[in-house]
Amino acid sequence: MIRLQTAAFDPGAELSSFCAGRIESGAVASFVGIARGEGGEATALELEAYPGLTEAEIGKMAAAASKRFSLDDVLVIHRHGAIAPGEPIVMVATAAAHRREAFEACDYLMDYLKSRAPFWKKEHGRGGARWVEPTQRDLDDIARWDEPRESPRAKPR
Amino acid sequence: MRVLLFGRLGDLAGWRERSFDPPPASLTALKALIAAGDDALGAALDGKGVQAAVDKQIVRGDACLAATSEVAFLPPMSGG
Numbered sequence: 001m002i003r004l005q006t007a008a009f010d011p012g013a014e015l016s017s018f019c020a021g022r023i024e025s026g027a028v029a030s031f032v033g034i035a036r037g038e039g040g041e042a043t044a045l046e047l048e049a050y051p052g053l054t055e056a057e058i059g060k061m062a063a064a065a066s067k068r069f070s071l072d073d074v075l076v077i078h079r080h081g082a083i084a085p086g087e088p089i090v091m092v093a094t095a096a097a098h099r100r101e102a103f104e105a106c107d108y109l110m111d112y113l114k115s116r117a118p119f120w121k122k123e124h125g126r127g128g129a130r131w132v133e134p135t136q137r138d139l140d141d142i143a144r145w146d147e148p149r150e151s152p153r154a155k156p157r
Numbered sequence: 158m159r160v161l162l163f164g165r166l167g168d169l170a171g172w173r174e175r176s177f178d179p180p181p182a183s184l185t186a187l188k189a190l191i192a193a194g195d196d197a198l199g200a201a202l203d204g205k206g207v208q209a210a211v212d213k214q215i216v217r218g219d220a221c222l223a224a225t226s227e228v229a230f231l232p233p234m235s236g237g
Contacts, residue, residue, distance in 0.1 A: 052213045053210055078237055117234060118234050
């Protein structure tokens, strides 16, 4: 399930409900991304999304991840709008039969979300506001998954 | 026709949503109309990595806009 929302969310409650009722998925992995305060330098993060297109594009990646890692289920919650330091921005949870696929799919989806997902990010700080592009590290992270795979279950470098 | 500008394109134009009636026939014509008299905005719309979406579908190259209800210009995506 893909959720794009302006409202805050409770990662613990979301994870409990994602795990509830699973009998065949032996593994659930999750990641929560939180807005950094940057030692008081960052006052707010503003994430612009394009409702409709943003969920559709994330949905395509979630479907690709489900296939690549044989997931039983996937949850992506992503906020947009103004987000204060300390608040969760994004959560990914993946369910699979075994842990390796769940971990890797979660890692893969986060690398995608941090580098290619349809968001435009503006950081508001003491020195004003600026639009943020993916960092070199974000680009290197997503590039790990692009390499040709020899086995159906890819492992990053 | 509803036109949306995202990210730095919206800041540059000074608006993020505007109606164009009657609608122009193509993306190229729409870009010319948006950028009329503003060379910086025109260059930004044709900038590296800027994509267009027609009715929430990303399109490559030019596109006919006859019965289109919404066009968006998307600067390079930053990720979340």
